[in-house]
Amino acid sequence: MTVVPAQAEPVAGAGSTFAFPLLHQWGERFRTAEADGGDFPSPDGGLDYEPVGSLAGTMRVIAGAVDFAASDVPLNGEDLDRHRLMQFPIAMGGIAVVANLPAAPPGSGVAKLRLSGAVLADIYLGTVTSWSHPALTALNPGLPLPDQPITVVHRAEGSGTTYNFAAYLAQASAPWRERVGVDTELRWPTGTGVRGSQGIVETVKAIPGAIGYVEAGQAARAGLPVAEMGNRAGRFVAPSRQTVEAAAASADWSRAPHFTLLLAEATATDAYPIAATVFALMPRDRIDSGQGRRTLRLFDAALTLWQQDAADLGYVPLPAPLVALVQASWVSAASSR
Incomplete structure (x- = not known):
């Protein structure tokens, strides 16, 4: 048998x-x-x-x-x-903001694109539409931003990544809170919707001047440069294990029934703000x-x-x-x- x-x-x-x-x-x-x-x-x-x-x-x-x-x-x-x-x-994990921009010239001393929550919200509201906009050049002195349109890319389906991304924008921008808000599915004021994180990666890589948001490890594996984001302490921070841990350090999970917590409002100096x-x-x-x-x-x-x-x-x-x-x-x- x-x-x-x-x-x-x-x-x-x-x-x-x-x-x-x-x-x-x-x-x-x-x-x-x-x-x-x-x-x-x-x-x-x-x-x-x-x-x-x-x-x-x-x-x-x-x-x-x-x-x-x-x-x-x-x-x-x-x-x-x-x-x-x-x-x-x-x-x-961290949610990275990725952009298809020319690399800074060697020796320029400029490492990464810098974005504040308010300016990023204006990009996704359709208010800031060009990489040469004064709001962007003021944040990035010395970075050769191209004079070309910004192609906004976002998720088309219900997404928790979108929810946490929107929570960061809502914390930083009153116009975003009033016009768009925070949810897994949004009525986007502008941009192109694509399905899945891989869709964001492929679209941003294919279009010069595109901007999107994706899990930080996936951005790194795809070779996409990530922006340094302004946090509530006024610092610009890139996503990393250390900066996400800093964001999580202030969360008191023992006092959160069902573990219901968001990390979007972390105040630590080194905290990455889109965790x-x-x-x-x-x-x-x-x-x-x-x-x-x-x-x-x-x-x-x-x-x-x-x-x-x-x-x-x-x-x-x-x-x-x-x-x-x-x-x-x-x-x-x-x-x-």
Whole structure:
């Protein structure tokens, strides 16, 4: 008699394109871990993750179509209770502003484009339309900005990256708050909408003078130069592990029910001002199911054994105290179903 190994269904996830490179890497590690002697030895398991955007991923987990959603926008307690979901952070990262501009000449002493929140908001409002605009030249003395139109690029679908980007603009610009606001889907005053983070990367790279926003690690892997952004302390800061950690340092996660926090209002001197947290959303009623337990095993390994993957890919791993809070939340959610 031939014994056929048990076939494991992949853990199914959907949502954030911001987090897709990291979740893809964790999925490969999970597949290998299971194949090396876990409960489901078949290499056909692992993770099946679709980067459809935070909004679409959240809708899929609410509908019961996936085991978890990844979202860059935390749900509030009322929404979590209504849909019987639990929520916890899994990684952090910076949202880089990228622009297709000529490089500064060697020896000029000018390293990066600098943008304030107010001027960036004016670009996305359609008020500042040329790279030679006085508002931009004043921020960038010595940088040879071209006399050419700015091509604004933004996400076309519901996106947590958009939500955190808009939160930064709203904090810095009253006109943005009044005319556009903060949401995963916006009524953009100007610009070209494209789908997914990769769409932003490809469009900005293809069009001289284009500007867009994308996860900082993805920008680095694509070879796109990133701008230094003005923070609330009045400094211009580039996204990095250290500057995103500075933004996260002031967040008191222990006092945030369901981990519902945004990092857009960080005040630390070295804080990068457009920082985002990636959250996982899971159905509470499935925690003790086979797939629910496998999903939590994936995230437990990701947050304890595979944190270096986050750092290597340009994200910021969760600090150990926050990992402990997340693990405790799983126990609490299981006991209160």
